[in-house]
Amino acid sequence: MSKLQAPRGTTDILFNESEKFQKIIDTARNLSKSYGASEIHTPIFEHSGVFKRTLGENSDIVHKEMYSFNDRSDNELTLRPEGTAPIVRAVLSNSLTQSLPLKLFYAGPMFRYERPQKGRQRQFHQWGFEVFGVQNPNIDIELLSFAWTYFEKLGLKDKISLEINSIGDKESRDSYKAALVDFYNLHKESLSEDSLRRLTQNPLRILDSKDKGDKEINKGAPDIDDYLNDTSRGYYDKITNGLDALGLAYTKNSRLVRGLDYYNHVVFEFKAEGLGSQDAVLSGGRYDGLVKTMGGPEMASVGFAAGVERLGLLLGESEQTTKPIVFISLDEKCDNYTLSILNKLRADGIACELTYSGNLSKRMKRAAKLGADYAIIIGEDEMAKNEVCIKTLSTGEQAHCGADKIKATIK
Ligand code: HAM
Secondary structure, eight states: OOOOOOOTTOOOOOHHHHHHHHHHHHHHHHHHHHTTOEEOOOOSEEETHHHHHHHOTTSHIIIIIOEEEEOTTOOEEEEOSOSHHHHHHHHHHTTGGGSOSEEEEEEEEEEOOOOOBTTBOSEEEEEEEEEESOOSHHHHHHHHHHHHHHHHHTTOGGGEEEEEEEOOOHHHHHHHHHHHHHHHHTTGGGSOHHHHHHHHHOGGGGGGOOOHHHHHHHTTSOOGGGGOOHHHHHHHHHHHHHHHHHTOOOEEOTTOOOSOTTOEEEEEEEEETTSTTOOEEEEEEEOTTHHHHTTSOOOOEEEEEEEHHHHHHHHOSOOOOOOOEEEEESSGGGHHHHHHHHHHHHHTTOOEEEOOSSOHHHHHHHHHHTTOSEEEEEOHHHHHTTEEEEEETTTOOEEEEEGGGHHHHHO
């Protein structure tokens, strides 16, 4: 039988890797608290309509990447490919629009049927931050500075750059789309099949095309910058002025359109060096129309999501952060005495491991393998005196102390 393997594009997250994941998410979760966010958990699957109606029929996600299925009651369901639409659904289902502004933090697995490669998986993880009910560019600036502070906390700031664009309000986008249609109509015979379809449905998507020929044509396409009306231009300027004032670096990229249809005004991507083609580690923007599209009131909304696996690649090999104290009971008679000491230390939040078999040297090897700095060795002599023997693995030094003095002695 061939070796059992996880499905293509999925991975088991093991040991140190799992600790790294926790650090990536916990750092974000803690920071989100200083921005006043509450954490939200939504289901991993939703009615397919939650995504079809919102991400855009022509987005790659809806067109070819969703994991959709009918359950036994014939409900059409989809494993969530992203977190924003489900959160809007949850905001509406739970009538959370009553007390605004609302700031929500989330983290969890997402699913997209993409071609797996470095930094791109079929099951991947995001953490994200969404804000509802604030139509003020200060919140966009706060979100961008949240991201920069986050990268600083992870020690990644020097590897990251921010690209930002405004795709304007509906009026600006409509006049830009008209200009794009005129332009692409001149190049119709050279456009890829996908882009021809996009031309009638959402020409903005063509700017995002990965097709070689399309990319060449795109070089001459009109620039959104020339189609922003005063409101859109004003909103964008206020944000870039804020970033300047805070000393936060950014590059304007007028071709950045993002792969989802719900955006308006400002969109952004934080990109990282050394990740190859899948280099966007945190991305998002404003999506003021989405709550209404999903049947709610008119509501200003803005947010972003970060890719946990991509951040993990940037952090590189992680060091083991939890080093257990390893316990060695030399005689069965000492087992209960050993267990009682172990229990107290664990209740105090100290990681402990018990060894179960083998002679002393084998058990010491086990302690080294577990990454321990100290082994506690307990024989009949130690038990009789209510003591333990502490061995420092790096030096081989041994010392005795009272059973209740282990913490103090190790410190
Ligand atoms: P997105 O750009 O599709 O946006 O995904 C956000 C991040 O998730 C990306 O920047 C990337 O780091 C990571 N990511 C996406 N696809 C994969 C994949 N197949 N494998 C590994 N990592 C991946 C959204 O999902 C929006 N909901 C973001 C947002 C929130 N906009 C407003 N609020």
